[in-house]
Amino acid sequence: MDFIRRSLLGQLARLSAGAALVPLSSLAVAGINEQPVRREGDPTKRYGMLIDLRQCIGCQACTVSCHIENAAPLGKFRTTVSQYEVEDLASGALATFMLPRLCNHCENPPCVPVCPVEATFQRQDGIVVVDSDRCVGCAYCVNACPYDARFINDKTQTADKCTFCAHRLEAGLLPACVESCVGGARIIGDMRDSTSQISQMIAEYGEQLMVLQPEKNTLPQVFYLGMDERFVTRPVAEAALLEVLDNQGKEMGYEFSGH
């Protein structure tokens, strides 16, 4: 074996051995699945939302206004209101329960560290957003969110979610869902500002407030007032009527899906 080949072999061997260690060393430093550093947004603020369920009438105005404001594709929602009919088996009394759902802008968001390209990130004001120019559409975040708050937008083919209408907040406006809520059930604000309505309500109602799926340790920042603890995790319920069929047995309501 001539010298050049031998030295080449040696270098190749070193290269292979070195390369072999790259993933191992990066594993050690990476702190895999830990939260990356927050960026952008106002570090002096922490946005949160309080939903006063006592005021919610389930009109879905928030669902519709959000859909229009953020141009979500048909059948996919950044926010929506789950509606339940609850029957007391002892008395037979009926009640309805409304549960507005949206991104919880968690303090420990499971969707953020999984993003392989840091397209989804948490701003310093706590809002979790997606950079749709960077997103590769791997949908890892969609699976990682326990609240089903994310979806793949069929038009952009990237991850999509509630942003607390960050674009409106920056313009001094309220998010579309808050603006359109007829009962004033949704209260958004800066939780670092002790004079804000949300801070005062958190101080006032304290332990009455509940968050969704607290056992997942995501530390949600959407708080529910007037919540029934049976609905904090996936409620035990009979399924919704998902498909409405027409006379020909064809499903109605989704004829525009994909457009």
Next chain:
Amino acid sequence: MNSLAIELLAPRYPIAWYPWAVQYFFLIALSYATLWLAAPAIIFGKKNGLPTARLALLACLSATLVAPIALLADLHQPLRFWHFYAYANTHSWMSVGSIILPLYLMSVVGLTWMAWRPALQANRSAPGFLGFVSRWISLGTGPTPKILLVVVGVAALIFSTGIMLYTGAEVAIVKARPLWNTYWLPPMFVATGFITAAGLILLLNRVTQMNSLPVNSQMLKVMLVATLAAAVIAAAWVLGGMSDPQGSVAAAINSIRFSNSWRNTALWGSITAVVLFVGTLYVLVNKTKQPALHSWVWLLGLVAIHLGWMFRWVVLMDVQHVARNSAGFHHYGIPAGSSGLLGILGTFGLWLAVMLLIDLFVPWREARQGGVAGDVQLATNEDTSVVKGATSHG
């Protein structure tokens, strides 16, 4: 208070990972498992494993080449794959995987190229296109040093452990899906990967007409051990999870309790695994009937491939149907297009095409630990232990 709730209104939550993901997890598991089955002979020089290694290398390279294509297709923005490298996020298992995968792919390509190179060199003077391709791929007539092959092979083995780790961890860390969120998922992927790989080699041993008896015996033993390992992992998952009401076992039991399709899946999976184990044990123990039985072990191979693919389908697709916030189950019909049936068939078709192309142009039956073209001619027909009386089914 005893109450009954009916969910009146809830949106549909469609699946986010498509069948492409199943194809990737299936092929990449085949890739690393066949690499390890090829390793004793090709990397560490154990002569009695050479026929197995030759079949395993064919499976390994073809699966390694096609798997990343399926992975790419599962992205909704496949042309943005370069973002993985431009904006790498080491906090994400998927990003870690995107670094390991190309290193693994290159090391496997390097290893197989070196193992096939002496035979390719022997074909340089072949007439027509075969000779042209052989001259082109073999890159000169110089010898292929064994030590280089061993170094690249060991690197490939190291990277393959990275692949095992990341593919498992990537899914297992997702707390939002309790059925994924278990430490037992990554080892189960590996165990079923080896079951599938052993099954594939049994099948290839048949369809390539290699019909080697030692290959069958070795793969049946691997299958037995891997099936036992899978059973132990499944038992550990159930036993360990019994006490945890929030864990994946509780979620699994809840899913099955209210769903006929999950109950059927669990039953079918268990029956398939038992059939595979008992069948393998029967062939291994029944030494008197071995030649006759060995001509049918490719059927066990098919069962094993079915088991490995089905496990990935259930884990990656069916689990996505388990609703997290709404009542009932999400229904998913496999669409006919590229995100459904066409994708599944297309991946398998591509894989078959790659194997056929290799078979056309590469003398993979002569794979060895490097050397020169002259070694190949000397060593033809060294494997005489073929299955007798069983050449008519191929």
